[in-house]
Amino acid sequence: MVRETNLNISNLIAPIFVRHGTKVVEPIGAMPGVHRYSIDQLPDYLGRLVEVGLPAVLFFGVPLSKDEMGTEAYSSTGIVPQAIREAKKRFSSLIVAADVCLCEYTSHGHCGVIERGKVDNDRTLPLLAKAALEYAKAGADVVAPSAMMDGQVRSIRNLLDDSGFQDTLVMGYSAKYASCFYGPFREAAGSAPSFGDRRGYQMDTANSREAMREIETDIREGADMIMVKPALAYLDVMAKSRSRFDLPLAAYNVSGEYSMIKAAGANGWIDEKRAVMEVLTSIKRAGADIIITYFAEEAGTWLGER
Numbered sequence: 001m002v003r004e005t006n007l008n009i010s011n012l013i014a015p016i017f018v019r020h021g022t023k024v025v026e027p028i029g030a031m032p033g034v035h036r037y038s039i040d041q042l043p044d045y046l047g048r049l050v051e052v053g054l055p056a057v058l059f060f061g062v063p064l065s066k067d068e069m070g071t072e073a074y075s076s077t078g079i080v081p082q083a084i085r086e087a088k089k090r091f092s093s094l095i096v097a098a099d100v101c102l103c104e105y106t107s108h109g110h111c112g113v114i115e116r117g118k119v120d121n122d123r124t125l126p127l128l129a130k131a132a133l134e135y136a137k138a139g140a141d142v143v144a145p146s147a148m149m150d151g152q153v154r155s156i157r158n159l160l161d162d163s164g165f166q167d168t169l170v171m172g173y174s175a176k177y178a179s180c181f182y183g184p185f186r187e188a189a190g191s192a193p194s195f196g197d198r199r200g201y202q203m204d205t206a207n208s209r210e211a212m213r214e215i216e217t218d219i220r221e222g223a224d225m226i227m228v229k230p231a232l233a234y235l236d237v238m239a240k241s242r243s244r245f246d247l248p249l250a251a252y253n254v255s256g257e258y259s260m261i262k263a264a265g266a267n268g269w270i271d272e273k274r275a276v277m278e279v280l281t282s283i284k285r286a287g288a289d290i291i292i293t294y295f296a297e298e299a300g301t302w303l304g305e306r
């Protein structure tokens with residue numbers, strides 16, 4: 001009766017990795033329990049998530065081949081549009097979101113195109129917008145730009161509006177930090193940068209006022225939802241964002257946060273189930289409305305048991 005924070009299954013989004021091929025359900029070494037799915041294997045998995053009661057998924061693509069320009073990211077026949085079409089065809093009420101970035105698709109692993117050894121922010125914008133448009137055309141309800149290019153939300157919003165997709169939502173990865181906790185994801189998506197790092201475009205761990213500016217900018221550019229990422233080491237940023245902004249606030253409980261709990265749980269060092277529920281409840285307590293988490297299926301199951 002006096003509990004202030006109630007975690008609900010309707011708060012959770014399950015990230016899903018999709019890849020080419022058939023009959024593939026491929027385990028990801030650094031993320032026990034998480035797999036890459038080929039399209040034919042998706043309906044089974046999505047069916048399980050829907051059965052548990054999860055409202056939404058977020059797709060990440062592993063392309064057939066990578067190139068300098070990240071071409072598959074914005075190809076209508078790319079792996080993510082295929083996954084979106086399949087998901088929407090089979091489960092029309094499932095909310096389908098798609099990550100919009102180039103890093104999974106570029107040979108150099110950076111989130112934007114490279115010009116003279118550096119990421120070129122402005123040349124990347126039309127490519128991100130084109131990717132978002134392809135995902136919207138495939139049926140995505142939400143596009144989520146994660147490249148941290150300045151102006152990405154505006155470029156995407158403008159192209160979507162001009163193309164008749166006014167109702168497609170943009171969830172900005174507004175305050176995305178340059179974090180070591182993305183390590184396992186980069187194995188999952190094969191997206192580690194081949195030179196340098198992402199500190200030129202992702203945020204410095206030490207800054208929280210800058211996060212407010214990043215969020216404000218995304219809102220001004222037309223974001224429908226905002227995000228703080230990662231979640232756990234940035235709960236102060238979450239709380240501050242909550243008190244400052246009224247838009248739906250998402251938290252990304254990232255791969256490294258997942259794998260730490262999995263590793264400690266597997267070793268018997270912590271009680272995995274309690275750790276998961278404590279962490280997710282804390283993220284909500286800090287102010288998040290929406291939590292993107294690799295624990296979504298398990299946590300959803302546990303929430304249903306109570």
Ligand code: PBG
Nearest residue numbers: 101103146181182185254255256
């Ligand atoms: C793409 C992207 C990343 C994550 C989400 N979108 C990787 C990165 O920025 O390196 C990380 C998610 C996770 O660690 O779970 N830019």
